[in-house]
Amino acid sequence: MSGRDDGGDGDGDPDRADDAADTSYDPDTRAAGHPIDPNALMIAAATASVGAGRLPELLRAADEHLRARREEYDRSYECVDEADDADDTGTATYLVPDGHWSEIGDELGLKRRETDALRRAHEQHLLRLGTKRRRRREFESALELREAVVIGG
Template sequence: MSGDPLDGNALVLAAAKASVSGEQLPKLVDDAQSRLADRRDAYRRRYECVHDDDDRTVFLVEEGHWQTLGDEWGLDDQAWRALRRAHREQLGQLAGDLDRRQEFDAALELREVVVIGTEQSVPG
C-alpha cells in the first residue's frame, strides 16, 4: 500500500472509518503529498511543527484546513474527510510511539493535523 509518509496501519484505519476504499485512499494521499510538498516551507513559517523526523514533518493547522484544501483541489467531501482522517490516524500512531498521546489529543480538540513527507518519502 502506498501513501508515504502515512503508515499502512493509519491508511487502513482511515479507509475503514472514512468509508473510502483501500485502493482509493493511498492514491488520494499520494496526490495530496505531491501538493503539500510544494508548501512545506510555507507550513513551516505559518504553523506549529509538533514533530519532524527523516520520514515526515507534522503540523498543527486551524480547524477547517482540510475542507479548504479539498475545495481548492476540487475534492468531494468524502475525499477530503478521508485525507483528514488519514493524517489524524498517523498522528495518533505517532503519539503512541512518542508517548505524547495526551498532548496530541488535547491539540486536536482545537486543530487539525497535516503530515508532509520529507523529500525521500514523497512519491515522485
C-alpha cells in the first residue's frame, strides 16, 4: 500500500506551509478527541488528499464509530497493542482484514479519499507505535496483508 514510507523515524515535517496556514489544524490530537499520534496525523495529512484541518474531524467521527464497536473488535480481531502509557490509557490497536477501512468509510458515508486518509492515519500510528515498541518490522509485514485500526480508550 502507498503512504507507508515515513522517511525513517516518521516525524514528518511540522513546518509544512499548508498545516501552518490552516488555523483549524491541531497537532495535539489527544485533546482533539481521537487516539492518533500527532506525527502520524501529520504524515497521513501530507500523503492524503484531504486537508490537515479536515483529518482531525474525520478521526474524531471514526473513533466515535469504532468505540461503539470495541467489544466486536476485541472478539473478532488481533489486538497487537494495548497502550499502558499515561497519554494513551485505554487505546487499543488491532489488525483487521484488508478492505476493512472501505467498509467503515461506507458506514460513515465518506468519500474514497477521506476513507483513505483515515486508513493512512491509523497505519502511520501503528508504524510509529512499532518504532516505539521495537516491533516496527513486524508491523510493516503485517500491513502488507492487513490494515490497522486504533480505538481510543
